[in-house]
Amino acid sequence: MPLLDTRNLTKHFGGLAAVSHVGLTVDEGEIVGLIGPNGAGKTTCFNLLSGFLRPTAGTIVFGGEDITGLRPHRIVGRGLVRTFQLTTLFQDMTALENVLLGMHLHSRRGLPQVLFSRRRFPPDEVARCREVLEFTGLGSHADRLARNLPHGHQRVLGIAMALAARPRFLLLDEPVTGMNLEESGRVMALVKTIRDRGTTILLVEHNMRAVMGTCERIVVLNFGQKLAEGTPAEVSTNPQVIEAYLGAGVERA
Amino acid sequence: MPRSAGTAAALIVVLALLLSLPFVGGDYYLYLFALVFTNIILSASLRPSLTCGQLNIGHSAFMCIGAYTSALLAKNLGVPFEVSLLCGAVLAAAVGLAIGYPSLRLRGVYFAMVTVAFVEAVRLIASIWVPLTRGNAGLSGVPKPTLLGTTLATRTSQYYLALFLMLVVLLVLYKLEHSRLGLIWKSIGMVDTLAQSLGVNVANYTLLAFSLGCFFAGVAGAFYAHFIRFLFPPEFGFLLATNILIYNFVGGRGHFAGPIVGAAFLSLLSEPFRGSPYETIFFSIVMLATILFLPGGLIMLPGKLAGLWRSASGTYAPSGHA
Numbered sequence: 001m002p003l004l005d006t007r008n009l010t011k012h013f014g015g016l017a018a019v020s021h022v023g024l025t026v027d028e029g030e031i032v033g034l035i036g037p038n039g040a041g042k043t044t045c046f047n048l049l050s051g052f053l054r055p056t057a058g059t060i061v062f063g064g065e066d067i068t069g070l071r072p073h074r075i076v077g078r079g080l081v082r083t084f085q086l087t088t089l090f091q092d093m094t095a096l097e098n099v100l101l102g103m104h105l106h107s108r109r110g111l112p113q114v115l116f117s118r119r120r121f122p123p124d125e126v127a128r129c130r131e132v133l134e135f136t137g138l139g140s141h142a143d144r145l146a147r148n149l150p151h152g153h154q155r156v157l158g159i160a161m162a163l164a165a166r167p168r169f170l171l172l173d174e175p176v177t178g179m180n181l182e183e184s185g186r187v188m189a190l191v192k193t194i195r196d197r198g199t200t201i202l203l204v205e206h207n208m209r210a211v212m213g214t215c216e217r218i219v220v221l222n223f224g225q226k227l228a229e230g231t232p233a234e235v236s237t238n239p240q241v242i243e244a245y246l247g248a249g250v251e252r253a
Numbered sequence: 254m255p256r257s258a259g260t261a262a263a264l265i266v267v268l269a270l271l272l273s274l275p276f277v278g279g280d281y282y283l284y285l286f287a288l289v290f291t292n293i294i295l296s297a298s299l300r301p302s303l304t305c306g307q308l309n310i311g312h313s314a315f316m317c318i319g320a321y322t323s324a325l326l327a328k329n330l331g332v333p334f335e336v337s338l339l340c341g342a343v344l345a346a347a348v349g350l351a352i353g354y355p356s357l358r359l360r361g362v363y364f365a366m367v368t369v370a371f372v373e374a375v376r377l378i379a380s381i382w383v384p385l386t387r388g389n390a391g392l393s394g395v396p397k398p399t400l401l402g403t404t405l406a407t408r409t410s411q412y413y414l415a416l417f418l419m420l421v422v423l424l425v426l427y428k429l430e431h432s433r434l435g436l437i438w439k440s441i442g443m444v445d446t447l448a449q450s451l452g453v454n455v456a457n458y459t460l461l462a463f464s465l466g467c468f469f470a471g472v473a474g475a476f477y478a479h480f481i482r483f484l485f486p487p488e489f490g491f492l493l494a495t496n497i498l499i500y501n502f503v504g505g506r507g508h509f510a511g512p513i514v515g516a517a518f519l520s521l522l523s524e525p526f527r528g529s530p531y532e533t534i535f536f537s538i539v540m541l542a543t544i545l546f547l548p549g550g551l552i553m554l555p556g557k558l559a560g561l562w563r564s565a566s567g568t569y570a571p572s573g574h575a
Contacts, residue, residue, distance in 0.1 A: 050450060076452035084450070090443045093436070100433070101440050105452040107433055120431055165451055 001064060003028040003169060003200050004049070004080075009058035011044055011224075018044040019224045021058070026169070031191065031201045033215035033232075035208075037245055041224040042204045043085065046171055049202075050082040051075040063168065077105060079168030083158045083175065091147040095138055095157055098146055099129040102164030129164060136160040136190060152183040156190070163194065170194065172203040176210050188214045212236060220244070271416055275409040283408040287415035287480060289520045291473045294422050296500035296516035298469035300509070301429070301462035303501055306442035307357065309463065311368030312470055312497045314375035315345040317489035319471025321379060321386060324395040324478040334399040338475040345471025349464035357459050360445075372494045379486035391485040398479040411480055418476055422469050423513070429465075430509055438462050492533065499536055503543045505550020514551050 002025040011019040019041040026032050034042050047053040049060060051072040059068045062080055070078075090098050103125055133139050136156050141149055146157060155175060162170060175191065176184035188210050195201050205211045211218065212232040220228040220235060222244040228235055235241055275283060295316060302309050319341035326337040356367040380389050387393075398405045398414055405411050429435055437458050440448040445455050478484055496519070504515020519539060526532040547553055 052446065052449075071454075072446075072449040073452045073454045076450065081452075082450050084447060088444055088447050090440050090447065092443065093439065097436055101436060101448070101453070102451050104433070104437065121433065161451060 002026060003063060004202070005061040006049070007059050007061070009045070009048060009060065010056045011041075011048055011053060012056045017224050019048065019055075019221075022221070022224075022226050024219060024226075026200060026202055028200055029195065029198070030217060031195050031203070031215050033211040033218040034202060034204045034221065035206075035211055035218060035235075036221035036227070039223075040221040042221055043173065044224075045221070046082060046173055046204060049075075049171060050080065076165055079166070080171070081162045081165045081167035081169070082171040083162050083173055085173045085177070089146040089154055089157055089161075092145060094143050094145055095133060095149065095160075096126070096129055096142040098157055098161050099132055099164045100125065102132075102161035103129060105165060132160050132164050136163070137186070152179050152187075155179065156187060159187075159190070159194075163199075167199055169200045169202070172201060172205075174205055175203060176205060176207050179207075184210050208236075275412060280408045283412040285521075285524060287408075287412050288477075289517055290415040290419040291477050291480075292497075292500065292516040292520045293513050294419055294469055294473040294476075295497045296504070296512035297423055297426050297509075298466040298473070299497055299501055300426065300466075300506075300512050301435075301438055302459075302466045303506060304430075304435070304438040304442050305459045305462045306360070306445070307459060307463065308361070308365040308498075309368045309466070310365050310491070310498055311370075311372035311375075311494050312466065313489045313491075313493035314368075314372040315349055315467040315470035316474035316477070316493070317375050317379060317486070318345045318348055319474030320478040320484055320489070321392070321474075322471070323475035324392055324484055325385065327396045327479065328392075328394060333402070334396075334479060335401075338472060338479075341475035341478075342468045342471035345474065346464045346468035349467030350460065353460045353463040353467075357463060358456060368494075369491065372489075372491055376486050376490045379484075379489065386484075386486070389486060391483055393483045395478050395482040395484065397482065398476070415476060415480070418472060422472060426469070427509055434458075434461075496536060499540050503539055503550060505552035507549055508552050511550050511552050518551060 004024065004026040006022060006024045009019060009022040009024070010017065022041075022045065024034075024045070034045065036042055044053065048055050051067075051070050051074070054069050059066055061067070062075075062078060065078070067075055067078060067080070090101065093101075100121060107122075107125060130139065130142060133142050136159060138149075138153060138156060138160060141153060146154060149157065155178075159170075159172065159175060172191065176187050179187065184207060191201060191203070191214060203211070203215070215232060218230065218232055218235045219226060220238075220241050227244055228238045228241050230238070271286070274286060295312060299309060299312050319338075321341075322344045323334075323337040323341035326332040326340055327334060332340070352367070352371055356364055359367065379386050382388070383390075396404075398411060400414070405414055430438075437448065437453055440451075440453065441455050441458060449455050474489075497516075500515035500519055501512045502515070503519060504513065505511035519536065522539075523532050523535050526535050543550060547557070
């Protein structure tokens with residue numbers, strides 16, 4: 001049984017079918033890429049899976065349970081965690097505080113402890129967050145404000161926060177966009193390590209080198225529909241896919 | 254946040270001054286400062302909800318509920334002050350929950366409009382429900398506060414009661430703000446979608462911040478009722494609600510001390526105009542001046558002055574505290 005299974009997933013915005021009849025399956029332990037030209041419905045798909053949008057039709061089954069229409073925080077509770085495009089962070093908090101928020105669901109601390117303890121956070125939670133920062137290579141930046149980190153580090157911090165929520169399944173929205181070759185290589189290596197530690201990954205990315213080098217399977221969307229699916233080699237030689245990318249470019253030029 | 258020895262020393266000095274005020278000043282100053290403490294409770298209790306990014310322009314409604322509840326329980330049923338104060342606060346929080354549950358799903362200006370409508374509604378109910386509240390004739394003869402059966406008859410004892418209440422409220426609010434709860438509130442105010450995507454139930458936490466504020470506004474109202482001993486509905490209207498908001502903005506929103514400094518500064522400085530039309534003009538001018546010249550509020554003033562001093566003396570010295 002796949003870990004994630006969508007059937008007939010559809011989302012209409014007024015007359016526009018942003019996503020229509022998409023069936024997406026991801027098995028436990030896979031790294032799957034979701035690609036497609038701009039406006040193909042990738043981000044809408046992410047918003048549907050993470051509960052930020054309610055599908056017009058179709059179902060989302062995660063870990064054998066129907067999670068269609070659950071609110072975002074409930075979906076996170078089931079172990080499906082997302083990151084955001086660009087640098088969506090709590091800019092005026094330190095890197096450590098950002099990750100502490102990621103641990104939100106796993107904190108067990110009652111009101112009496114809050115009111116009568118001298119420590120802001122239990123040492124074991126802080127230690128775990130430092131571990132996560134260490135693992136993602138941000139160990140030495142724990143006490144810097146998120147806004148003062150370089151772009152690449154900010155993007156990695158977004159991933160670190162999601163990791164603190166202990167995801168079974170991680171949705172990464174453009175994790176390496178805007179990064180140079182070296183940075184993106186490092187992040188994609190990190191993504192592989194996360195998978196090797198037991199988290200299944202679905203990622204949206206425009207950087208084809210990164211996608212082809214990392215994903216084992218790729219799903220191509222175009223105009224809200226699934227256009228093709230297969231290994232990187234299959235997809236990159238698929239004439240329909242090439243046409244979708246180049247054709248769209250020619251039309252707009 | 255590392256608390257420097259300087260801050261601790263300043264807090265001890267302020268506390269010592271406040272504790273010794275009854276030995277120095279007359280009844281008028283005790284009266285004035287007890288009202289300042291009430292304003293500080295109101296101002297600081299609005300902060301959690303502001304931190305969540307919700308603009309509440311109706312905080313005085315919850316003070317009104319606390320005040321009338323406590324006053325009527327004590328006056329008509331002879332309930333002791335400790336109990337009536339708690340009832341007032343709990344009812345204010347309960348009404349806060351009932352109002353907040355449907356309306357906190359709205360954000361920004363829409364939520365603000367609900368609170369404006371609500372504060373006017375509460376004021377009108379207090380004016381119209383004459384058999385219970387005596388309406389605009391005012392509710393007089395509210396008993397003085399009592400403590401364990403003893404009436405706090407002197408201004409000095411009432412002053413210490415106000416000081417005690419304020420310190421307890423501030424301590425609780427401080428602890429909450431500097432816990433995970435405070436961090437969650439801050440995160441909701443910054444990027445609520447990101448908070449959601451980390452598993453935060455945004456609606457519930459915003460509601461908690463809001464009704465907690467209502468509870469403490471109820472405490473302030475209950476104390477006020479037994480201290481002034483006369484309740485008059487128009488006093489709890491829109492004007493007071495905007496003043497509470499202005500305390501927060503003038504004091505500064507970036508730090509826990511902001512609403513406290515703002516409330517103390519504005520209440521003391523506006524004292525000569527209290528009750529006159531000039532009060533509103535004064536508040537507006539201070540508010541505008543703050544927005545124009547000191548957008549971070551009064552709490553940014555020391556840092557800014559230090560910066561000016563450094564650039565004037567032409568030397569660079571990194572500041573010790575952020």
